[in-house]
Amino acid sequence: MCAIVGYVGNADALQIGLDALERMEYRGYDSAGIAVVEPGKIHLEKKEGKLTNLLERIDEVGRENFSGTTCIGHTRWATHGRPNDTNAHPHISFDGKAAIVHNGIIENFATLRAEIESQGIELVSETDSEVAAHLLALAYNEGATKGDFEASALSVLARLEGAFTVLFTHVDAPDRIVAGRRSTPLIVGVGDGENFIGSDVAAFIDRTKNAVELGQDNAVVITPEEYRIYDFQGNEVEGKPFTIDWDLEAAQKDGFDSFMMKEIYEQPAAVRDTLAGHFVDGRVVLDEQRLSDEDLRQVEKVFVVACGSAYHSGLLAKYAIEHWVRVPVEIEVASEFRYRDPVLDRQTLVVAVSQSGETADTLEAVRHAKSQGARVLAVCNTNGSQIPRESDAVLYTHAGPEIGVASTKAFLAQVAANYVVGLALAQARGTKYSDEIATIFDELEALPEKIEKTLELRQQILDLAHELGAVRTMLFLGRHVGYPVACEGALKLKELAYIHAEGFAAGELKHGPIALIEDDLPVVVVVPSPHGRPVLHSKIVSNIQEIRARGAKTIVVAEAGDEAVRPFANYLLEIPQTSTLVQPILSTIPLQFLAADIARECGNDDIDKPRNLAKSVTVE
Ligand code: M6R
Numbered sequence: 190m191c192a193i194v195g196y197v198g199n200a201d202a203l204q205i206g207l208d209a210l211e212r213m214e215y216r217g218y219d220s221a222g223i224a225v226v227e228p229g230k231i232h233l234e235k236k237e238g239k240l241t242n243l244l245e246r247i248d249e250v251g252r253e254n255f256s257g258t259t260c261i262g263h264t265r266w267a268t269h270g271r272p273n274d275t276n277a278h279p280h281i282s283f284d285g286k287a288a289i290v291h292n293g294i295i296e297n298f299a300t301l302r303a304e305i306e307s308q309g310i311e312l313v314s315e316t317d318s319e320v321a322a323h324l325l326a327l328a329y330n331e332g333a334t335k336g337d338f339e340a341s342a343l344s345v346l347a348r349l350e351g352a353f354t355v356l357f358t359h360v361d362a363p364d365r366i367v368a369g370r371r372s373t374p375l376i377v378g379v380g381d382g383e384n385f386i387g388s389d390v391a392a393f394i395d396r397t398k399n400a401v402e403l404g405q406d407n408a409v410v411i412t413p414e415e416y417r418i419y420d421f422q423g424n425e426v427e428g429k430p431f432t433i434d435w436d437l438e439a440a441q442k443d444g445f446d447s448f449m450m451k452e453i454y455e456q457p458a459a460v461r462d463t464l465a466g467h468f469v470d471g472r473v474v475l476d477e478q479r480l481s482d483e484d485l486r487q488v489e490k491v492f493v494v495a496c497g498s499a500y501h502s503g504l505l506a507k508y509a510i511e512h513w514v515r516v517p518v519e520i521e522v523a524s525e526f527r528y529r530d531p532v533l534d535r536q537t538l539v540v541a542v543s544q545s546g547e548t549a550d551t552l553e554a555v556r557h558a559k560s561q562g563a564r565v566l567a568v569c570n571t572n573g574s575q576i577p578r579e580s581d582a583v584l585y586t587h588a589g590p591e592i593g594v595a596s597t598k599a600f601l602a603q604v605a606a607n608y609v610v611g612l613a614l615a616q617a618r619g620t621k622y623s624d625e626i627a628t629i630f631d632e633l634e635a636l637p638e639k640i641e642k643t644l645e646l647r648q649q650i651l652d653l654a655h656e657l658g659a660v661r662t663m664l665f666l667g668r669h670v671g672y673p674v675a676c677e678g679a680l681k682l683k684e685l686a687y688i689h690a691e692g693f694a695a696g697e698l699k700h701g702p703i704a705l706i707e708d709d710l711p712v713v714v715v716v717p718s719p720h721g722r723p724v725l726h727s728k729i730v731s732n733i734q735e736i737r738a739r740g741a742k743t744i745v746v747a748e749a750g751d752e753a754v755r756p757f758a759n760y761l762l763e764i765p766q767t768s769t770l771v772q773p774i775l776s777t778i779p780l781q782f783l784a785a786d787i788a789r790e791c792g793n794d795d796i797d798k799p800r801n802l803a804k805s806v807t808v809e
Contacts, residue, residue, distance in 0.1 A: 191216060191217040191263055191264060191265050191266050191278070191290075191291075191292040191293075191388070191803075192210065192213035192214065192215075192216035192217055192262075192263065192264045192292070192387075192388045192389075192392075193261070193262070193263055193290045193291075193292050193354055193356055193375075193386070193387070193388050194206055194209040194210060194213065194260075194261070194262045194263075194385070194386065194387050194388075194392045195260070195261045195262075195290075195356045195366040195368060195385065195386035195387075195411065196209070196258075196259065196260050196383065196384075196385055196386075196393075197258065197259045197364060197365060197366055197383065197384055197411050197412055197413050198258055198380065198382060198383025198384070198413045199258055199382055199383065199413060200258065200383065201258075202225050202226075202255075202257050202258050202259055202260035203223065203225050203232075203247070203252060203255040203257070203260060204252075205260070205396070206223050206225070206260040206261070206262040207223065207240075207243075207244065207247070207262070208395065209262065209385075209387065209391070209392040209393065210223070210240055210243075210262045210263075210264055211240060212391040212392070212394070212395075212440050213264065213387065213388060213389065213391050213392055214239070214240050214264050214798070215448070215592045215593070215594055215797065215798060215803075215804045216264060216266070216388060216389075216803055216804050216805055217264045217265050217266030217803045217804075218239050218240065218264055218265075218266070218798050218803075219237070219238070219265055219266060219267050219272030220235065220236060220237045220238060220264070220265045220267075220272045220273070220274070220276065220277035220278075221235065221236060221238075221239070221240045221242070221243040221262070221263065221264045221265065221277065222234060222235025222236070222243065222262065222263050222265075222277045222278050222279050222290075223235070223243070223247075223255075223260055223261070223262040223263075223279070224260060224261050224262075224279040224281075224288040224290075224358065225255040225256070225257040225259070225260045226257055226259045226260065226261075226288065226358045226359075226360060226363045227256060227257035227258075227259070227360075227363050228360065228363050229360050229361075229363075230257075230360060231281065231285070231286075231288050231358070231360060232254060232255045232256070232257065233279060233281060233288065234246055234247055234250060234255075235263075235274060235277035235278065235279065236274055236277065237272055237273045237274050237277060238272075239798070240264060257363065258364075258413075259358060259363050259364060259365070259366065261279055261288060261289070261290045261356045261358055261366060262279075262290065263277070263278035263279060263290040263291075263292075265277055265278060266803035268294055268317070268808055269294070269298070269315060269316045269317040269318075270314055270315030270316045271315070275313060275314050275315075276314045276315055276316050278290040278291060278316075278318060279322075280314060280316065280318055280319040280321070280322040281322055282322040282323050282325060282326030283310045283311070283323055283326060284326050284330070286326060286329075286359055286360045286361065287322050287325045287326045287329065287357065287358065287359045287360075288322065288357075288358045288359075289318065289321045289322045289325065289355055289356060289357050289358070290318075290355070290356045291316075291317075291318035291321055291353060291354070291355045291356075292353065292354045292373050292374075292388060292807065293351060293352040293353035293354060293371075293372070293373040293807060293808065294317060294351045294352055294353070294808050295317040295318065295320065295321070295349050295350065295351050295353055296317075296350045296351030297348075297349070297350040297351070298317035298318075298320050298351075301320040301324065301348070301349075302320050305320060305323045305324070305327070308327070310323055317351075318355075321345055321349070321355050321357070324345045324348065325341055325342060325345050325357050325359070328340075328341035328342075328344050328345055329341040329359060329361075336361075338357075338359045338361060338362040338365070338367065339362075339365075339367055339410055340423065341359075342357040342367035342369070342408070343367070343369070343408055343419060343421055343422075343423050345357070346369035346408055346421045347421040347422065349371070351371070352371060352372035352373050352549060352807065352808065353369075353370070353371055353372075353373055354368065354369070354370040354371075354373045354374065354375045354388065355368065355369055356368040356386060364412050364413065365410055365411060365412045366386060366410070366411050367408060367409070367410050368386050368408060368409050368411075369406075369407065369408035369409075369421065370403055370405075370406075370407060370408075371405060371406050372405065372549070372552065372575065372807075373388075373547070373807045374388050374389060374547050374574065374575065374805075374807070375387075375388070375403050375409070376388070376389060376390055376392070376400050376401070376402060376403075376573070377400060377401040377402075377403065377409055377411065377416050377428065378390070378392065378393030378396070378397045378399070378400055379397060379399040379400065379401060379416065379430075380393070380396050380397040380399075381397075382413050382414070383396070383413055384411040384412070384413065384415075384416050385397070385411070386409070386411060388805075389571070390433045391440050391590065391592075394433060394435070394436065394437050394440055395437045398432055398433040398436075399430065399432060399433075400430070400431055400432070400433055400573075401416065401418075401428040401429065401430045401431070402428060402429040402430075402431065402573045402578075403418060403428055404426065404428070404429075405575075406420060406421055407419065407420060407421075407426060407428070408420070408421060409428070416428075429573070431572065431573055434572075435589055435590060439589050439590050440590055440592065447593065447785070447795075447796050447797045448591075448592035448593040448797045449593030449595055449597060449781075449785060449796050449797055450785065450796075451593075452591055452592070452593050452597045452598045453597045453598070453644070453778070453781050453782065453785075454644060455588070455589065455598050456597065456598045456601050456640050456644075456778065457636075457637035457638070457640045457641050457644075458589075458637070459586070459587070459588035459589065459598035459599070459601055459602045460601055460602060460605050460633075460636050460637055460640060460774065461634075461636075461637040462587035462588070462589075462602075463585075463586045463587050463588065463602040463605045463606050463609075464605055464609065464630075464633055464634055465587070467584075467609045468626075468627070468630045468634075471623050471627060472616065472623075473609060473612045473613045473616045473626060473630075474613075475566075475582055475583070475584045475609070475610070475613055476582075476583050476584055476585050477577070477582060477583040478582050479581045479582050480538075480564055480566065480581050480582040482616075482617040484564060484581075485538070485613065485614055485617035485618065486617050486618050487535070487536050488516060488536060488537070488538040488564075488614065488618075489516065489517075489536040489537070490516065490517050490518075490519070490536065490537050490538070491510055491514075491516055491517070491518040491519070491537075491538045491539075491540060491614075492518075492519050492520075492521060492526070492531065492533070492537060492538070492539045492540070492558070492563075493506050493507065493518065493519070493520040493521070493539075493540045493541075493542060493607070494520075494521050494522075494523040494526050494539060494540070494541050494542075494551060494554040494555070494558070495520075495522075495523055495541065495542035495543060495551060496522060496523050496524065496543075496548055496550050496551060496806070497596065497680065498544075498595075498596035498599070498600040498603075498677060498680060499542040499543055499544060499548075499551070499596070499599075499600070499603055500520065500522055500523075500542075501600070501673045501674075501676050501677040501680070502542055502568075502600055502603035502604045502607055502673075503520040503540070503542050503607065504520050504672070504673035504676070505604050505607065505670055505673045505770075505773050506518065506520070506540065506542075506604075506607035506608070506610070506611060507519075507520050508669065508670050508770060509607065509608050509611045509770050510607075510610070510611040510614060512770065513611050513612065513614070513615040513620060513621055513629075514611060514614045514615050514618060514620050515620055516614070516618070519531075521554075522550075523541075523548065523550040523551040523553070523554040524550040524809065526550075526554040526557065526558075527553055527554055527556075527557035533557075533558055533561035533562065533563040534561065534562055534563065535562045535563070535564070537558070537561075537563040537564070538563070538564050538565075538566060538614075539554070539555065539558040539563045539564070539565045539566070540565075540566050540567075540568060540607070540610060541554060541555045541558075541565055541566070541567045541568070541569075541576055541580060542567075542568040542569075542603050542606075542607065543567070543568070543569050543570075543574075543576050544569070544570040544571070544586075544588075544591055544596055544599035544600075544603070545569075545570070545571055545574060545804065545805040546567070546569040546570070546571040546573075546574025546575055546576040546577055546578075547571070547574050547575055547576070547805045547806075547807050548576070548805065548806050548807070549806060549807050549808050549809045550806070550809055551576060552575055552576055552579070553809060555567070555576055555579055555580060556579065559579065564581045564582075565579070565580040565581050565582075566580060566581065566582040566583070566584065566610060567580035567582070567583045567584070568583075568584050568586060568603055568606045568607060568610065569583060569584075569585060569586065570585065570586045570587075570588050570591065570599050570602065570603075572585065584606050584609060584610060585606075586599060586602035586603055586605070586606045587602065588601075588602040591804075592797065592804070593796065593797045594684070594797060594798055594799055594802045594803065594804050595681055595684050595685055595781075595784070595796065595799065597781050600677065600777065601640075601774055601777065601778075604773060604774055604777075605633060605636070605774065608629075608633060608770070608771075609633075612626050612629060612630070632767065632768055632771055633771065635767075636767070636771065636774055636775070639764075639765040639767060639775055640774070640775065640778065642764075642765050643764050643765065643775050643778045643779070644778065646762055646763075646764075646778070646779050646782065647782060649762065650762065650779055650782040650783050650786055651782075651786050653744065653760050653762075653783070653786075654783060654786030654787050654789075654790055655786070655790065657711055657742075657787065657790065658790050659787075659790050659791045659792065660688065660711055660787060660790075660791075661688055661689070662688060662689040662690065662705075662710065663679070663682055663688065663689075663690045663710075663711045663712070663713065663787075664679075664690070664691055664692075664693065664702065664705065664706075664710065664711075664712045664713070664741075665678045665679045665682075665690065665691065665692040665693070665712070665713045665714075665715070665780070666692075666693050666694075666695040666698065666712060666713070666714045666715070666729075666732060666736075667692070667693075667694070667695060667714070667715035667729075668694065668695045668696060668715075668717060668725050668728060668729050668732075669717055669722065669725050669769070670717070670769065670770060670772060670773050671695075671715035671716065671717055671725075671729070671772075671773070671776065672692070672693075672694045672695075672715075673773065674715045674773045674776050674777050674780065675692035675693065675694075675695075675713070675715055676692035677692070677777055677780065678690075678692060678713055678715075678777070678780030678783070678784070679691050679692035680692070681780060681781055681783075681784035681785075682780075682783070682784040682787060682788075684784070684799045684802060685784045685785060685787075685788035685793060685796050685799055686784060686787045686788040686790075686791040686793060687788075687791065687793060687799070687800065688787075688791060691705075695714070695728070695729050695732040696728070696732075698732055698735065698736070699735075703735065703736070703739070706736050706739040706740065706741050707739070707740055707741075708740035709740065709741075709742050710740070710741050710742065711741070711742045711744060712736050712741040712742065712743055712744065713744045713745075713746065713780065713783070714729065714732070714733050714736075714743055714744070714745050714746070715746050715776050715780075716729050716730075716733075716745060716746060716747035716748070716751065716754055717729065717769060717772065718748050718751075718766065718767070718768070718769055718772060719748065719751050719753060720748075720766070721768055721769030721772075722769050725769075726751075726753070727753075730753055730754060730757065733745065733754065733757040733758070734757055737757050742759045742760075743757060743758050743759050743760070744758070744759065744760045744762065744783070745757070745758035745759075745760065745761050745762065746762045746764060746776050746779050746780070747761065747762075747763060747764070748763070748764060748765070748766050748767075748772075749763040749764065749765060749766060750763075750766065751763075762779045764776055764778070764779070
């Protein structure tokens with residue numbers, strides 16, 4: 190949700206902190222702030238709105254007034270308290286000596302707030318976070334940890350409940366930051382004479398590729414020379430070092446006008462890299478496999494849990510896995526999963542799909558599944574994040590960093606990875622012969638080229654969006670695997686254009702949604718291949734005629750050469766031929782372009798950061 194950054198070193202902390210915030214703004218962008226710490230002094234600035242507002246404010250104040258080589262910074266996605274200057278982070282303690290930033294939710298903040306107020310201290314913001322600053326000052330000024338910044342910060346962390354990452358600084362210890370985490374991300378960047386903390390590696394990717402993951406309920410102290418990791422009781426523990434396998438360029442726009450556009454064009458590579466290394470010597474292999482073939486053979490039921498676009502990728506997995514493996518698959522929105530008390534046992538495989546690996550709803554679903562004895566396999570794009578860490582097996586999608594809040598390349602990579610999971614199950618259980626698996630793999634491996642071809646629809650969709658203009662509502666229809674694609678297309682449009690959009694199973698149309706059709710209403714129809722499942726094809730051609738007869742403007746996504754749909758399409762978007770189950774990896778692409786272009790027609794130019802959203806949703 191929020192982005193947090195911390196820097197200690199010998200360079201210009203303000204500039205380093207602001208650069209880091211800029212790279213991480215996709216995580217949250219309703220306000221931003223930075224505190225630069227030097228002996229005896231905190232230079233603080235924070236502003237409502239996007240980071241540019243903070244930058245302007247800093248320029249007004251004068252950058253020379255932010256001297257110091259330690260800083261903490263934050264971009265916010267509000268949970269407690271409106272987005273405004275006061276609620277923005279960092280928060281300062283009552284004595285002006287401590288500054289903190291926080292990501293997550295401090296669940297016992299009301300009790301802590303009452304305790305602080307009872308000591309005559311006035312809290313100035315509506316946030317849950319501010320308590321951490323005052324608690325630090327109280328612990329540092331009196332009692333058992335008096336005068337000991339590190340011990341004081343640890344004592345505060347031990348008192349917090351909920352999910353949080355908190356960074357602490359104090360004017361009496363200006364050469365260090367103490368930070369701690371529970372269930373929200375915190376990565377340490379290890380530099381040369383400087384060290385970093387970030388919500389993700391984008392915080393320091395320009396200065397080091399050496400990083401360290403912290404475990405649950407761990408804290409870290411960073412100084413320019415070293416980092417030390419502790420549990421909240423102060424016992425020294427180990428972190429998990431890793432090397433970052435992408436570079437600064439991957440986190441930049443590369444000549445595109447938005448990250449989202451750049452990421453749409455990265456889809457051939459995202460799918461290629463995700464598949465790479467998963468079919469070796471005629472066998473399907475996963476990445477971090479702590480599940481044996483015998484475990485996979487024992488599976489009697491599969492649940493896919495995920496949110497948003499990842500959930501749509503799971504809907505597709507259901508079609509593929511049930512068809513290939515003949516085992517029942519349920520797909521469930523992660524936020525509902527654990528509250529419904531699903532029937533789980535050792536023979537249940539839960540597949541948790543998440544780009545960020547941080548989504549709180551999905552993480553809690555994973556924990557619930559594990560507590561009931563189920564086995565969990567994560568499909569994730571972020572190395573070292575919490576969801577894969579807590580799962581029994583992992584299949585990483587290698588889409589690279591996805592900055593645009595609307596998921597594009599990560600979604601396509603998730604679909605491909607989910608299919609690999611299906612093939613791994615089919616292999617272990619013998620429901621597909623090896624040559625059948627090889628044929629499906631060949632088809633998947635042919636996709637990058639077909640994705641390139643599909644990207645050539647760019648200009649046609651730009652013109653189409655321009656002709657449609659600022660539409661107020663749009664419907665999306667699909668059958669079979671076209672249905673999840675319709676839902677994904679509608680979600681993209683809602684997120685980016687802020688208009689009403691709905692995805693339906695085309696067969697459901699007559700049971701209600703057809704009442705929505707009126708003259709000139711744009712309706713996108715995802716048409717299955719006429720070759721793979723001809724029965725689906727002919728049914729959807731009838732659906733197109735039904736909506737045309739009622740005045741809809743049809744935007745038809747169909748396989749090249751599908752002449753049967755041409756007479757009924759106001760706009761025809763042709764994608765390369767491929768098999769039924771694989772088609773969604775192509776048919777989604779025109780809908781991504783369409784959403785971005787209609788968003789601009791509707792006046793939203795900043796498609797990377799749609800209002801009210803954040804890239805990683807680390808609160809439930
Ligand atoms: O990081 P995750 O894949 O777990 O995120 C899940 C959803 O929050 C995410 O897909 C969201 O729906 C996107 N903004 C969709 O474009």
